[in-house]
Amino acid sequence: MDQQITVRVRPGEAVRFPGLCVACGRPAAERITLYKRRGQLTRRLEAPLCADCARQLARRSGQEERLLRLRWPAVVVTVIMVTALVFAALPINPWWFRLAVGLAVALAAGALVHRALSRRAEAAELPERRAVREAARIVDFTWRDMTLAFANQRVLAEVAALNADVLATEAPADETDPAEIITAEDNSV
Numbered sequence: 704m705d706q707q708i709t710v711r712v713r714p715g716e717a718v719r720f721p722g723l724c725v726a727c728g729r730p731a732a733e734r735i736t737l738y739k740r741r742g743q744l745t746r747r748l749e750a751p752l753c754a755d756c757a758r759q760l761a762r763r764s765g766q767e768e769r770l771l772r773l774r775w776p777a778v779v780v781t782v783i784m785v786t787a788l789v790f791a792a793l794p795i796n797p798w799w800f801r802l803a804v805g806l807a808v809a810l811a812a813g814a815l816v817h818r819a820l821s822r823r824a825e826a827a828e829l830p831e832r833r834a835v836r837e838a839a840r841i842v843d844f845t846w847r848d849m850t851l852a853f854a855n856q857r858v859l860a861e862v863a864a865l866n867a868d869v870l871a872t873e874a875p876a877d878e879t880d881p882a883e884i885i886t887a888e889d890n891s892v
């Protein structure tokens with residue numbers, strides 16, 4: 704099970720990482736971009752990765768490759784065909800209104816095709832690649848903090864130590880400043 708830490712960093716502020724690969728804990732030379740999307744907001748974070756894990760991350764299965772390559776052409780064909788079908792079949796006038804309805808339906812169908820192929824591509828992902836991708840994740844974020852999960856215990860401990868000044872700990876009650884709790888509650892009202 705992944706272990707999580709929450710750090711008090713706001714958008715644009717950096718989380719400090721050790722020079723260790725977040726996936727395997729060996730010395731890192733490459734980078735991986737962690738990101739989490741919530742609604743319209745996306746938070747990104749650059750984390751270190753070793754050369755081996757970076758290679759795993761770049762590898763795709765043949766099936767995944769095919770599905771990703773097929774994705775956009777399939778969307779284009781779907782949009783054109785559905786537009787043409789609706790335009791030909793709908794008994795409404797004027798023609799431009801028929802075309803607009805056709806396009807709206809076609810774009811929705813195109814989005815569905817894109818999503819279906821993306822999901823299938825994700826399911827065809829190599830397990831080694833998935834392991835690297837999921838070794839370090841942004842679990843959640845707010846405007847003032849970010850929760851990170853790490854599969855590697857040592858990496859987690861080092862990240863926690865490097866960011867000790869901004870670490871949000873729920874544990875030992877005696878270490879928590881009561882004034883801080885009150886402030887946090889006040890802010891949430």
Ligand SMILES: [Zn+2]
Nearest residue numbers: 724727753756
């Ligand atoms: Zn590695």
